[in-house]
Amino acid sequence: MENILSVRDLTVDIPLAAGTLHAVRGLDFDVKRGETLCVVGESGSGKSLTSLAIMGLLPKQAQRSAQVLDFEGIDLQKASNRDMRKLRGNRISMIFQEPMTSLNPAYTIGDQLIEALLLHRKVSKSVARNRAIELLEKVGITAAANRIKQYPHQLSGGLRQRVMIAMALMGEPDLIIADEPTTALDVTIQAQILRLLKDLQRELNMAMILITHDLGVVARVADKVAIMYAGEMVESGSAAEVFTAPKHPYTRGLLNCIPVPGKTAVGEPLGSIPGIVPSLIGDVTGCAFRTRCSEATPQCSADIPARVPSEGHFYRCVHDYDGPASPSMNLPKSEEA
Amino acid sequence: MLVYTLKRLGLALLVTLAVSILSFALLYLSGDPAAAIAGETANADDIEAVRIYYGLNRPLVVQYGEWMFNAIRGDFGESYYFKLPVSQLVAERLSVTMLLGLCGISFALLTAVPLGVAAAVRPNSIIDRVALFLSVTGQAIPSFWFGLILIVLFSIKLRILPPSGSDSWQNFVMPTIVLGYYAMPAIMRLTRAGMLDVLGADYVRTARAKGAGEFRVMFKHALRNAIIPVVSVAAVQMGFMLGGSIVVESIFALHGAGYLAWESIGRNDLPTVQALILVFSMFYVVFTFLSDLLNAWLDPRMRVG
Amino acid sequence: MTNTTETINAVAPKVEPEVLSGPTPRQVLLAKVLGHKGLMFGAIALLIIFLMALFAPILAPYDPYHQNLMHRMVPPVWDAKGSWDNILGTDHLGRDYLSRLLYGARISLAIGAVAALISGIIGTTMGVAAGYFGGRVDSCVTFLINVRLAMPVVLVALAVVALFGGSLEVVITVLGLLLWDRFAVVMRSATLQLRSMEYVTAAKAIGCSTKRILLSEIMPNITNSLIVIITLEMAHAILLEAALSFLGLGVQPPTPSWGLMVSEGKQMLLFQPWMIAIPGVALFILVLAINLLGDGLRDVSAPENRS
Numbered sequence: 051m052e053n054i055l056s057v058r059d060l061t062v063d064i065p066l067a068a069g070t071l072h073a074v075r076g077l078d079f080d081v082k083r084g085e086t087l088c089v090v091g092e093s094g095s096g097k098s099l100t101s102l103a104i105m106g107l108l109p110k111q112a113q114r115s116a117q118v119l120d121f122e123g124i125d126l127q128k129a130s131n132r133d134m135r136k137l138r139g140n141r142i143s144m145i146f147q148e149p150m151t152s153l154n155p156a157y158t159i160g161d162q163l164i165e166a167l168l169l170h171r172k173v174s175k176s177v178a179r180n181r182a183i184e185l186l187e188k189v190g191i192t193a194a195a196n197r198i199k200q201y202p203h204q205l206s207g208g209l210r211q212r213v214m215i216a217m218a219l220m221g222e223p224d225l226i227i228a229d230e231p232t233t234a235l236d237v238t239i240q241a242q243i244l245r246l247l248k249d250l251q252r253e254l255n256m257a258m259i260l261i262t263h264d265l266g267v268v269a270r271v272a273d274k275v276a277i278m279y280a281g282e283m284v285e286s287g288s289a290a291e292v293f294t295a296p297k298h299p300y301t302r303g304l305l306n307c308i309p310v311p312g313k314t315a316v317g318e319p320l321g322s323i324p325g326i327v328p329s330l331i332g333d334v335t336g337c338a339f340r341t342r343c344s345e346a347t348p349q350c351s352a353d354i355p356a357r358v359p360s361e362g363h364f365y366r367c368v369h370d371y372d373g374p375a376s377p378s379m380n381l382p383k384s385e386e387a
Numbered sequence: 388m389l390v391y392t393l394k395r396l397g398l399a400l401l402v403t404l405a406v407s408i409l410s411f412a413l414l415y416l417s418g419d420p421a422a423a424i425a426g427e428t429a430n431a432d433d434i435e436a437v438r439i440y441y442g443l444n445r446p447l448v449v450q451y452g453e454w455m456f457n458a459i460r461g462d463f464g465e466s467y468y469f470k471l472p473v474s475q476l477v478a479e480r481l482s483v484t485m486l487l488g489l490c491g492i493s494f495a496l497l498t499a500v501p502l503g504v505a506a507a508v509r510p511n512s513i514i515d516r517v518a519l520f521l522s523v524t525g526q527a528i529p530s531f532w533f534g535l536i537l538i539v540l541f542s543i544k545l546r547i548l549p550p551s552g553s554d555s556w557q558n559f560v561m562p563t564i565v566l567g568y569y570a571m572p573a574i575m576r577l578t579r580a581g582m583l584d585v586l587g588a589d590y591v592r593t594a595r596a597k598g599a600g601e602f603r604v605m606f607k608h609a610l611r612n613a614i615i616p617v618v619s620v621a622a623v624q625m626g627f628m629l630g631g632s633i634v635v636e637s638i639f640a641l642h643g644a645g646y647l648a649w650e651s652i653g654r655n656d657l658p659t660v661q662a663l664i665l666v667f668s669m670f671y672v673v674f675t676f677l678s679d680l681l682n683a684w685l686d687p688r689m690r691v692g
Numbered sequence: 693m694t695n696t697t698e699t700i701n702a703v704a705p706k707v708e709p710e711v712l713s714g715p716t717p718r719q720v721l722l723a724k725v726l727g728h729k730g731l732m733f734g735a736i737a738l739l740i741i742f743l744m745a746l747f748a749p750i751l752a753p754y755d756p757y758h759q760n761l762m763h764r765m766v767p768p769v770w771d772a773k774g775s776w777d778n779i780l781g782t783d784h785l786g787r788d789y790l791s792r793l794l795y796g797a798r799i800s801l802a803i804g805a806v807a808a809l810i811s812g813i814i815g816t817t818m819g820v821a822a823g824y825f826g827g828r829v830d831s832c833v834t835f836l837i838n839v840r841l842a843m844p845v846v847l848v849a850l851a852v853v854a855l856f857g858g859s860l861e862v863v864i865t866v867l868g869l870l871l872w873d874r875f876a877v878v879m880r881s882a883t884l885q886l887r888s889m890e891y892v893t894a895a896k897a898i899g900c901s902t903k904r905i906l907l908s909e910i911m912p913n914i915t916n917s918l919i920v921i922i923t924l925e926m927a928h929a930i931l932l933e934a935a936l937s938f939l940g941l942g943v944q945p946p947t948p949s950w951g952l953m954v955s956e957g958k959q960m961l962l963f964q965p966w967m968i969a970i971p972g973v974a975l976f977i978l979v980l981a982i983n984l985l986g987d988g989l990r991d992v993s994a995p996e997n998r999s
Contacts, residue, residue, distance in 0.1 A: 107595055139597035146596075151589040155688055156611050166597045201687040217597070398838075405839040413852055523730075523987075527980035529931055531938045532954055532972035539965055623841075630844035634935050648847050649939060652854045660851050667844040675841075 053080040054225055054257040055104070058118035062099050062281075065111055069332040073099050073112075075281040081225065081257045081274075086248070088268045088289070089261045090304075091278035094327050097261045100278075101227045104259075105144055106134040122224065140170040143218035147230040149210035153202035159213050160198035166220040178220075185216040189246060208239040215246065225257045232267065244270050265308055269293070274362075277301050280327050280338035287363030297357070297365040299343045337368070345369055395679060399672045406668040407458075407661075411451050414657055415443070441467075454661070463662035468654045473662045476647065481666070483553060483643035484636070488628045490559055491566035496621060499571040503578025504610060507586060518579065522572035530631065534565040534638040551640035562639045566631060570624040577620055581613030588612075615686050622678030626671030724992050731988025737981035745797035752791035753779075756948045760786035768966055780970055783956060785946075789967075792948035793974055799949045800930050800978060803864055807929035808922050810868025815875020816918065822876070823883025833876060840873045849932065850941045858944045863936060867929045878921050882914040916993040923986030927979045934975055950975050 062074035074096040081087045091097045102108045104119070106126065119126040121142065129137070138144075146152045154162060163182035164175060171178075179198070186194035189212040202210060211231060218226055228247065232240040248271050251258050260271060268275055272289040277300065285298040296302045306321035325342035328334075336351035337343070343350070349368045358364050421438035422429070429437070438444045442453075457464065463473035506518040541561060542550035552558050585591065586609055594608045632645035640646070644663060651659040683689045725731060744751060760782065767774045768781040768789070780789035822833035849866050856862045895904075934951030936942030943949040945956070950971040957967030 105596060107592065135598045135600055137598070138595070139599075144596040146589060146593065148589050152593045154590040154594070154608055154612070156686065165599070169598045203688045214593075217593075221598075398835075402835070402838045402842050405835075406842050409839065410843070410848060410851075413848065414855065523983065524976075524980065526983055527927070527976050529934050529938075529951070529954075529972065529975050529979075531935055531951075532968065532975065535954070535958060535968050536972070539968075626842075630846045633846050633850070634939065637939060649850065652847075652850050652941065655854070660847075664844060664847055664851075667847060668842040671842045671844070 053082055054122055055081045055259075056118050056120045057104070058116060060100065060103060060116040060119065061114070062096070062103050062108065063113045064109075065113070066331060072330045072334055073281050074103065075330075075334065077276075077278075077283050079276050079283065079286060081259055083224070083257050084251065084255050085273045086251060086258045086260060086271050087274045087276060088272035089259060089276045089278060090263065090265065090268055092263055092327065094280075095278040096281040097278050098229055101144065101229050101259065101261055104227065105138060105142060106131075107138075107144075136170070139166055139218075139223075140221040141223050142225045142227065143221065143223040145211075145214050145218050145226065145228040145231045147233055149207050149214055149234060152214055153210055155202055158199055158201055159205070163198070163213070163217050163220060166217045170221050181220065182216070185219050186213070188219075188250070189213075189216045190242070191216075207235055208243070211235060211239075211243055212246070215243075215250070219250065219254070222254070223256060225259070226251070227259045227261070229261045230263070231260070233262070233264070240267070241270075247271065265304060277304070280334075281330055282338060282366070283364075284339065284367075285365035287360075287365075291360065291363045295359075295363075297359060297363070297371045298339075298367055299345050299371075300339050301365070302371075337366070392680070395676060399676050403665070403669050403672050407455070407665050408451065410664040411454065411661060412447070414661060415447060415450065458662075458665065463665075464658035466651070466656050466659045468651070468656045468659075473658050476659060477644060477662055477666060480642060480644045480647045483641055484629060484632050484645055487559065487562055487566060487632055487635070487641065487643060488625060490563040491628050492570065492621060492625045494563050494567035495570040495574055495624065498567075499574035500578050500614070500617065503575040504582055504605070506575070506579045507582030508605065510583065515579075518575055522575050525568055525572045528568075530565055530569055531634050531638060533568065534561065534635060537561045537565065538638075553641045553643075558639070558641065562635050562641055565638075566628055566635050569631065570621070570628070573620055573624065574617055577617050578613065581616060582609060585609045585613040611685075615682060618681050618685060619678045622674045622681070623671075626674040629667050629670050721992070725988075728988045728992055730984040731992060734981045734984030734986075734988055737977060738985055741797055741978055741981065742801060744794055745801050748791075748794040748798055752788075752794045754788040754791045756787060756791040756795045757946050758787060762786065765960065765964060767964065768970075771966075781964075781966060783953070783967060784960065787946075789970060792953060793950070793970065796948040796950040796953060796971065796974070797978075799860065799943060799947065800933070800975070803860070803867065803933045804926035804930040804982070806864050807867035807871060807933075808926040810864070811870070811872040811925060811929075812875050812918070812922055814869070815872030816879045818872065819876040819879025820883045820914070823880040824887060826887075830880075833880065837873055837876050840870070843870075845870055846932070846935065849936060850939065853936060853941045858941055860943055860947065863933055863942050867932055871925050871929055871932075874925060875918075875921055878917050879914060882917045886914065916989075920986050920990045920993075923982050923989065927982040927986070930975070930979060930982075
């Protein structure tokens with residue numbers, strides 16, 4: 051199956067007073083129809099900027115460049131504002147993190163849903179209205195015909211996020227980008243929303259990029275995983291592969307942080323990765339993770355080679371890792387460092 | 388919603404009542420109205436005669452009661468000067484003032500809102516600095532002086548506008564500008580700040596992600612929310628403008644209610660002054676009430692019971 | 693393990709805790725103040741006008757009340773018919789305009805300051821009481837504020853001055869008794885905000901009396917807003933007095949109020965525009981300076997309050 055979205059060497063730079071912030075540095079990834087790619091990273095890793103870069107919604111000062119930024123044959127870099135507008139909400143839709151503030155408080159959800167369709171299709175308002183009701187029901191909102199007249203402030207966070215999803219689907223997109231769609235929601239609602247997204251994706255055969263910092267989410271929905279650290283992709287591959295055979299020290303560190311009932315010994319301190327993300331302002335060389343890596347060597351400050359240990363599995367590291375991936379990995383405890 | 392409206396209405400009435408009591412007390416207690424009416428050359432007997440004639444020797448509460456009782460039925464007494472019913476006088480002149488006020492606020496809105504939007508869309512640009520400059524200087528110019536300068540410029544030097552009178556629409560151009568410019572800085576700043584706030588809001592980002600064009604984003608989504616506080620301020624300013632009309636109308640000799648107020652004060656025509664204070668405060672109260680309603684209509688979140 | 697530690701240290705050396713050097717908070721504030729153009733312009737201009745007013749008896753070349761009917765309506769020195777005897781010309785009664793301008797500064801500043809002070813005391817007391825005690829006190833004060841806002845200020849001021857007779861004292865008193873509304877509103881909301889803040893609750897928890905809480909916890913934090921409002925209301929009072937005097941119901945002639953000077957010059961609008969231009973410009977600069985100062989103080993003390 052062909053790739054819907056292909057990205058090679060995506061870079062986002064933001065000029066600041068203190069220097070240029072290299073927020074996203076040379077990302078490569080592809081997404082196919084029906085496939086879910088999870089982009090994982092902590093705050094500041096550049097994952098949200100990546101999604102905005104694809105949509106063309108970066109802030110004015112930001113500079114985007116890429117070798118390939120292709121959506122279904124359309125070169126997104128060359129696309130004018132007008133062309134991008136035709137794609138947004140139509141063939142590529144986006145769902146954001148904050149359902150509480152992502153809907154316009156002055157208009158009914160019906161108005162906003164209808165607008166999402168009418169921007170791209172010449173249909174009558176009643177047709178759009180019916181489709182809105184249909185989609186609201188599909189995302190699990192009961193009494194949709196009444197809800198349509200309600201204002202955002204009359205709905206709970208979970209409901210608003212469902213509305214956002216419905217709105218993203220109005221244009222029947224080929225690709226959905228969901229930026230931490232469940233982070234701001236209660237844990238119980240999270241599971242529902244994720245299941246909903248997955249079902250919809252399957253039904254409508256869409257490609258989905260889901261951005262998150264929560265490995266639990268990844269485990270639930272991902273087909274492919276891309277681990278981002280400090281603006282770079284440090285490991286990527288199928289979800290099964292990355293979870294069972296993680297190669298990059300960061301990935302292994304992340305997985306080690308998750309306590310596994312039955313495997314993690316009682317009384318043992320939970321794993322953590324000491325240190326903080328380094329500054330990306332000004333020139334950045336070598337591996338950005340080396341300041342926190344227990345396996346760092348002096349070579350880590352030079353260029354880092356890409357490694358492909360198996361088909362579709364990629365990571366960047368100076369070292370070739372062959373060790374175990376279980377949670378009881380031998381990472382140094384904080385007192386010993 | 389209905390209960391809320393009624394409550395607000397009741398409060399508004401109370402405020403108007405309080406204003407009328409206060410002003411009545413102020414007028415009839417500051418100095419001796421009878422002496423003021425009788426004039427400087429009157430002697431004690433004349434003053435006493437005046438006092439009895441106008442019923443000013445009765446207790447204040449009684450005087451107020453009688454006035455209020457009549458006022459409710461629309462009878463504001465008779466003007467000491469014109470010997471005409473005050474209600475008639477005021478009604479005649481009020482239309483001019485209302486027209487002037489409407490023009491003034493329209494002028495202020497039509498200049499300040501676009502300027503504020505433009506300044507917010509391009510912060511720190513030339514237009515932003517111009518807007519800021521205009522707002523800072525606008526607040527510092529005395530209105531009466533501004534009026535005179537405009538007269539010098541447009542009536543004397545350029546001769547394109549008449550300096551006084553109220554016959555044609557040209558008479559209203561300069562008074563509108565003078566009345567409106569004072570409200571401009573506040574409205575412009577509020578629009579600018581509101582837009583800056585709103586343009587960074589998440590729902591604006593959502594609108595863009597839906598594929599909406601810049602104009603739609605700016606007006607349908609952003610301004611629609613940013614304008615809400617401006618509406619309140621504009622309504623309040625409208626109320627103030629009625630008071631400000633005194634200066635403007637006297638400079639340009641427009642025979643409106645403000646001018647009448649000034650004349651009546653000069654002539655110690657207390658019933659007219661009292662009636663005008665009541666009318667002006669009622670208008671203010673009505674405008675703030677309307678702005679509350681408008682607010683609720685514009686911002687669905689305010690429509691709590 | 694040691695190997696790892698050495699490796700880490702080689703690649704990422706230990707971070708020493710930094711001894712923070714650099715400017716103190718006070719120095720930072722001073723730098724902000726000095727760098728704020730509006731604030732500096734306003735402060736300096738206001739200072740100049742204040743000094744002019746203070747030293748008016750020394751600076752004024754003539755007595756502002758002295759009439760010289762032989763030299764009426766002399767234009768300022770930059771006009772062809774002007775002379776250095778009267779740098780800013782003379783008015784319709786032959787009084788030197790520069791002298792009247794300097795003494796007029798006294799009137800404007802005095803009115804601005806005293807009226808703002810009176811209304812400030814009234815408004816702050818009401819506002820803080822409303823914000824702190826809440827409940828019925830708050831409802832009462834809010835109602836009074838609404839009543840005051842509903843009153844047409846100019847109209848009422850005119851009427852009262854007309855009935856009490858125009859003079860400096862009457863004007864100051866009337867303005868002081870009318871301009872307290874913004875003080876009350878702002879002080880009330882500032883106090884409300886503070887009341888819910890935790891250090892007030894903490895103070896209460898250790899048994900501080902109401903008065904002590906008000907004075908030592910709340911007041912220092914609302915002085916910022918207070919100073920800004922004082923400047924704004926000063927400007928407001930100055931403009932109002934000028935308008936009242938212009939309409940003939942403020943300060944009475946022959947006192948050199950700038951508003952009165954504009955009114956007197958109004959008769960000669962056609963031929964001697966300088967007579968209204970000069971006092972008008974003076975008013976403009978004074979009010980502008982005060983406004984810039986107030987805005988600047990607001991910016992510097994809390995940039996997020998910038999409107």
